[in-house]
Amino acid sequence: MRLLRIVNAFYAALFLVMALVAITFLAGGLNDPVRSVAQVWVPAGWALLFLLYAVLAFLNMRRAAAEGPTGRLLALNVAAAVPMAAGLLAGEAAGRLLCGVAMLPFALSAAMLLIRRRGNPA
Numbered sequence: 001m002r003l004l005r006i007v008n009a010f011y012a013a014l015f016l017v018m019a020l021v022a023i024t025f026l027a028g029g030l031n032d033p034v035r036s037v038a039q040v041w042v043p044a045g046w047a048l049l050f051l052l053y054a055v056l057a058f059l060n061m062r063r064a065a066a067e068g069p070t071g072r073l074l075a076l077n078v079a080a081a082v083p084m085a086a087g088l089l090a091g092e093a094a095g096r097l098l099c100g101v102a103m104l105p106f107a108l109s110a111a112m113l114l115i116r117r118r119g120n121p122a
Contacts, residue, residue: 015054
């Protein structure tokens with residue numbers, strides 16, 4: 001479980017850096033005179049998505065998450081891993097690599113929560 005906390009800490013930091021990169025692209029595109037609405041909302045959406053993933057990785061790191069509402073945390077981890085698993089099948093080579101790597105902490109956390117839940121029938 002300790003290794004899983006380290007993996008989640010690494011990915012939380014990685015997702016925060018990715019959100020900052022998306023915000024940088026957003027800020028760089030604001031001064032473009034020929035920008036469209038989609039050019040503004042795409043980096044904003046990516047930044048929001050990466051922030052949500054970082055928050056989920058932080059939630060996975062908490063010790064209280066193991067004793068707390070594991071059903072919700074399990075559902076959130078599965079909900080985060082499923083689109084990335086779909087990206088493994090549908091994306092190009094770079095997209096498959098990124099989706100596969102980004103799916104790791106959520107798939108591991110979901111598996112550990114399922115194992116812990118089955119070990120404690122109460």
